Amino acid sequence: MGKKLYSDEELLNRLQEFASELGRPPSQNEMNESGPHAAKTYADRFGSWNEALKTADLETGTNEPNGRPATPKADLLADLKSVAEIAGEAPSERIYRDHGKYSVKTYCKRFGRWNSALRAAGLEPNVELNLSEETLITALQEFAEELGRPPTTDEMDQDGPYTTGPYKRAFGNWNQALRRAGLEIYYARDVSEDTLVSELKRLSDELGHIPRKEEMRDQGKWSGSVYQKRFGSWNEALTAAGFEPNTRWRIPREDLLTELRELAGELGHPPTTSEMLEHGKYTTQPYWRVFGSWRTALQAADPDYLENYRQSDTETIPFGSNWPQIREEIIGRDNESCLRCGMDRETHRDQFGRDLPVHHRIPRRRFYNDPDRSIDDPNVPSNLLTLCIPCHRCLERLPVQPIIG
Numbered sequence: 131m132g133k134k135l136y137s138d139e140e141l142l143n144r145l146q147e148f149a150s151e152l153g154r155p156p157s158q159n160e161m162n163e164s165g166p167h168a169a170k171t172y173a174d175r176f177g178s179w180n181e182a183l184k185t186a187d188l189e190t191g192t193n194e195p196n197g198r199p200a201t202p203k204a205d206l207l208a209d210l211k212s213v214a215e216i217a218g219e220a221p222s223e224r225i226y227r228d229h230g231k232y233s234v235k236t237y238c239k240r241f242g243r244w245n246s247a248l249r250a251a252g253l254e255p256n257v258e259l260n261l262s263e264e265t266l267i268t269a270l271q272e273f274a275e276e277l278g279r280p281p282t283t284d285e286m287d288q289d290g291p292y293t294t295g296p297y298k299r300a301f302g303n304w305n306q307a308l309r310r311a312g313l314e315i316y317y318a319r320d321v322s323e324d325t326l327v328s329e330l331k332r333l334s335d336e337l338g339h340i341p342r343k344e345e346m347r348d349q350g351k352w353s354g355s356v357y358q359k360r361f362g363s364w365n366e367a368l369t370a371a372g373f374e375p376n377t378r379w380r381i382p383r384e385d386l387l388t389e390l391r392e393l394a395g396e397l398g399h400p401p402t403t404s405e406m407l408e409h410g411k412y413t414t415q416p417y418w419r420v421f422g423s424w425r426t427a428l429q430a431a432d433p434d435y436l437e438n439y440r441q442s443d444t445e446t447i448p449f450g451s452n453w454p455q456i457r458e459e460i461i462g463r464d465n466e467s468c469l470r471c472g473m474d475r476e477t478h479r480d481q482f483g484r485d486l487p488v489h490h491r492i493p494r495r496r497f498y499n500d501p502d503r504s505i506d507d508p509n510v511p512s513n514l515l516t517l518c519i520p521c522h523r524c525l526e527r528l529p530v531q532p533i534i535g
Contacts, residue, residue: 136167138175138176138185141167141171141172141175141182142182142185142186144165144166144167145161145165145166145167145172145182145183145186145188146186146187146188147166148161148165148166149186149188152419152420155183155188155189158179160419161363162358162362162363165363165365166365167362167363167365167366168361168362168363168366169363170362171362171366201232201236201240203240203241203250206232206236206237206240206247207247207250207251209230209231209232210226210230210237210247210248210251210253211251211252211253213225213226213229213230213425214251214253220248220253220254220255222293223244223293223295227403227424229423229424229425230423230425231423231425231426232423244295261292261296261300263300263301263310266292266296266297266300266301266307267307267310267311269290269291269292270286270290270297270307270308270311270313271311271312271313272291272453272454273286273290273291274311274313275454276453276454276457276485278485279314280308280313280314280315282353283304286304294307321352321356323360323361323370326352326356326357326360326361326367327367327370327371329350329351329352330346330350330357330367330368330371330373331371331372333345333346333349333350334371334373336349337349340368340373340374343357343358343364381412381416381420383420386412386416386417386420386421386427387427387430387431389410389411389412390406390410390417390427390428390431391431391432393405393406393409393410394431394432394435396409397409400428400431400432400435403424409519450494450504450505450506450507450508450509451505451506453509456509456514457488459511460488460511460514460515460516461475461485461486461488461516463511463516464515464516466486466516467486467516468486468516468517468518468521469515469516469517469521470517470518470521470525471518471520471521473486473518473521478518478519486516486517486518487516487517487518487519487522488514488515488516488517489514489515489516489517489522489525490508490509490513490514491512491513491514491515492508492513493508494508496508
């Protein structure tokens, strides 16, 4: 056997440094997501993840997959009820991800499925269980049309009209859902490591810096999760490409809170996770790593934030019928450019990795909450403006919105 790339001492030192940054021993998921090496690297070298922790003089939990004691069911149910009070209804998996203290996977593992956890908490099962196949397929096709390509599971869970959960329940798996929708399927398992590394280097040249995992998801040919599965962790993929490992997990706690407060001041309300992803300096991942949940981060930034926190429009309020076509017509009407600064569509895609936003002068939620209005009413041309992401952020802070004749 050839010489090991890293000695046992080097691996243990890096594990201890990572634990010091987090302020506690990392879980396997945290190590895979942001650590210097994959958890499997430690398990293979030291026999198991817990043995690696012990060898590094770090505290271990039980034999739970993440190395920590199992959370009591009473605590899980109490937090689920708390999120239900915030949401005003039984939370969907996506809403709980934004507000909850624990992971959705923990609930599914402990109770069998998400709706079983809701029942155990005395809540009505989520309506997503009863979505028809036709509704799911139509929503998937419209979201793919909006993106200009088939969505990944990460994109669907984060920004789609529904999470991937009901699709997997209805069709068995995500690829089967794509097939039923007539969308192309990419088999990343057939791609060589050399090809993945070449794409990583290409994106680095295009961006002018080492890509972050979310940049690979938004602008690369394959998502960051593909690299994580193939190389063990995102940082090991970067190492394979000859790059220095990403250090975004080292963002100081106070820097995260400062950015959250500044964004809240600009928006006029505590930001949702979607707003942080679109407008913030950081993604939501470092907040999850440092605070455990978005709700805890909001509370840490300002105790009053949670009371004033509102649900994201994209999660709770539909865009109305035929939105992809209307959106395209508005972008065409505005010469495929931001009406405020003039940035064209191609430049915007190159710079931000996504299409130009179409802004509603009068927010959709005002129409949605009015029993005398239709969900299609906010989509009239005079209410819609094509903007770039920075200008969109600025206009959302204005008390009076500009009008297009």
